[in-house]
Amino acid sequence: MALKDLHMFQPLHREKVYHHRQATPLKAPPSGLIRNISKSAETLVATTRCGKELKSRKARSTEQPGTASLKDSSYALPALVKNASRDDVSVRSRSRNGSGSSRAASLDRSTRGSTTTLSADEDNINVVVRVRPVNETERSHGEREILEFPGKGQVICPGTVTGQKHKVFSYNVVFEPAASQEDVLEYSGVKRLLEMAVEGFSCTAFCYGQTGSGKTHTLSGPPGLIESGASPYSSEHGLVVRSFVYLFQLIRDRPDCHFILKASFLEIYNEKVIDLLNPGTSRKPLQVRWSKESRSFYVENLFTVDCEELDDLFAVLEEGTRNRAVGAHAMNAHSSRSHTLLSVRVRRDVRSERDVTCSTHGKINFVDLAGSEITKRTHSTGKTLEEANNINRSLMVLGYCIAQLSDGKKRGHIPYRDSKLTKLLADSLAGNGVTLMIACIAPTRSNLNETVNTLRYAARAKKIKSKPIVKMDARDALILSLKREVEALQAENQHLRTALHVHGEYKTDTLGHRNPSTPLVETNKLYQLPQSELVELIQLHMEENSALRRENSELFGVRDQLLRDQELLSRENERLLKKLEDVNSVCIRSPIIPARPTYSEIGSKEPDIWTNPSISSANSVASRFYLEK
Numbered sequence: 001m002a003l004k005d006l007h008m009f010q011p012l013h014r015e016k017v018y019h020h021r022q023a024t025p026l027k028a029p030p031s032g033l034i035r036n037i038s039k040s041a042e043t044l045v046a047t048t049r050c051g052k053e054l055k056s057r058k059a060r061s062t063e064q065p066g067t068a069s070l071k072d073s074s075y076a077l078p079a080l081v082k083n084a085s086r087d088d089v090s091v092r093s094r095s096r097n098g099s100g101s102s103r104a105a106s107l108d109r110s111t112r113g114s115t116t117t118l119s120a121d122e123d124n125i126n127v128v129v130r131v132r133p134v135n136e137t138e139r140s141h142g143e144r145e146i147l148e149f150p151g152k153g154q155v156i157c158p159g160t161v162t163g164q165k166h167k168v169f170s171y172n173v174v175f176e177p178a179a180s181q182e183d184v185l186e187y188s189g190v191k192r193l194l195e196m197a198v199e200g201f202s203c204t205a206f207c208y209g210q211t212g213s214g215k216t217h218t219l220s221g222p223p224g225l226i227e228s229g230a231s232p233y234s235s236e237h238g239l240v241v242r243s244f245v246y247l248f249q250l251i252r253d254r255p256d257c258h259f260i261l262k263a264s265f266l267e268i269y270n271e272k273v274i275d276l277l278n279p280g281t282s283r284k285p286l287q288v289r290w291s292k293e294s295r296s297f298y299v300e301n302l303f304t305v306d307c308e309e310l311d312d313l314f315a316v317l318e319e320g321t322r323n324r325a326v327g328a329h330a331m332n333a334h335s336s337r338s339h340t341l342l343s344v345r346v347r348r349d350v351r352s353e354r355d356v357t358c359s360t361h362g363k364i365n366f367v368d369l370a371g372s373e374i375t376k377r378t379h380s381t382g383k384t385l386e387e388a389n390n391i392n393r394s395l396m397v398l399g400y401c402i403a404q405l406s407d408g409k410k411r412g413h414i415p416y417r418d419s420k421l422t423k424l425l426a427d428s429l430a431g432n433g434v435t436l437m438i439a440c441i442a443p444t445r446s447n448l449n450e451t452v453n454t455l456r457y458a459a460r461a462k463k464i465k466s467k468p469i470v471k472m473d474a475r476d477a478l479i480l481s482l483k484r485e486v487e488a489l490q491a492e493n494q495h496l497r498t499a500l501h502v503h504g505e506y507k508t509d510t511l512g513h514r515n516p517s518t519p520l521v522e523t524n525k526l527y528q529l530p531q532s533e534l535v536e537l538i539q540l541h542m543e544e545n546s547a548l549r550r551e552n553s554e555l556f557g558v559r560d561q562l563l564r565d566q567e568l569l570s571r572e573n574e575r576l577l578k579k580l581e582d583v584n585s586v587c588i589r590s591p592i593i594p595a596r597p598t599y600s601e602i603g604s605k606e607p608d609i610w611t612n613p614s615i616s617s618a619n620s621v622a623s624r625f626y627l628e629k
């Protein structure tokens, strides 16, 4: 079914019983194809285990859409964590609460390239903490929970050495060990993140923490769950699957819009970027490049798979999870040996109130960072040791970036370029994205040092501010902004005409030529218009704008001239009044000429009659005429 079909997400789908398609690995394209991926759309061949026919999917290199953004006050950014209550921001099992600062969208025009932007006010990164339960190994060593959760999003850690005071850390929400996966979805703010991705914002949820602290569990669930093809409604699923289900719910609730979803999945393994949907790239890693247009880093030649149905997103997740690097060490039998980035791009074609169809380009990234490791504790050697060193190095760079970014005005150079991870997270950390950090910690004493480090990291990250923007097609943004300008100028024109008693609508330009009225673009037709017609349409808008601007400036000129004339007239009036009073005073002193009442005396006899200054001035001119005679 074509995704272009607006009815794709109609309630019909709601009734659909989920049938999980167990996808086998997506086959890598022939090497010759790989070279061309960046230039044109290619077909990624997928087979299904249940004997379905090979299904071709469009894939193309990571898109670099124009970063024009919509300027519209309707794009307010509500708090990431809804129903916030400051009283008890700690989630045990099914408790609620959360907090998040609210922000209102502000109108802003940036001249980055030739684009306009809708940007929100700066806001801090949202940080939540998830504490995993004590595991079997720890229990067998007689360990127990040593962290306290007093509520209000606080975690209390005992001192790391005897006699040291306990430390209190505060976050948006704290998930205690008993919190379920559903609680994390409901109260972490990830739902709001998805809603914002649908609206066109670039959103990221990333898990950070030491090895074995529950990052993968939080995002994907227990080891092997995704690969086993479990139902998406399994209570064990982590945030990613739950988010996919919620995302499709959101899309179904917007039948007025047309959505196109594309997913990609990569890992950074030993500082190499590998496409998890095209494992062939492990031999020839992908390059991270800088895009001048979008002013952000992107991965060249990365597959993006069209996802028309929920199943397609699961297939991507399943395929990538199967291909990611996992290893075992003393602290985690299923340790992630790489950082992974699962990205779902959401293109939304929406009809604006001005008969123009605009596209927004939102995105939701799920980043599962490999855990920091103290190699002495994990007993890493050989390959695992090399992996651990690379993981620790990239996390260290991430730490430097977070420290610099959180330093407010003292912000110095931010070393994004020092690792692939920070290059790809740059926009989420301090650019134009909305970010949720889930700091994962273990509750036992043997992990206390690492726990305190993670909590410090998270506390620093909480200070980072970003300024989210909605991404739109440059063409749509231009047409929309020109249309708005035409309307504003027309309103101004009409106002000036009324003020100057000039009758008639705006119809002609300053040379008296009839201005060609810009045609109305029919809803949803913008995309079907050929390039030449679009250019013509833009030119017409621009012409109309400049004609209006010219006429408005002339009207302003006329108005200024009239104001100057008025000023001169009133000065003349004052001079004449004074002269009249002087003449009157001479008359009073003369015994022959009877005293004439002064101008002010005439007025005082009829106190209730309002005297028009222009008539008054006419009177004074008449009196002067009489006197001169």
Ligand SMILES: Nc1ncnc2c1ncn2[C@@H]1O[C@H](COP(=O)(O)OP(=O)(O)OP(=O)(O)O)[C@@H](O)[C@H]1O
Pocket: 131, 132, 133, 135, 177, 209, 210, 211, 212, 213, 214, 215, 216, 217, 218, 221, 222, 223, 332, 334, 335, 336, 337, 369, 370, 371, 372, 440
């Ligand atoms: N909240 C939780 N509830 C139940 N089990 C959990 C929880 N968090 C983690 N676990 C279990 O602890 C083990 C380690 O978790 P996980 O693999 O998610 O850690 P990790 O932080 O991703 O580690 P690494 O960085 O080494 O990949 C897993 O078996 C996981 O199922």
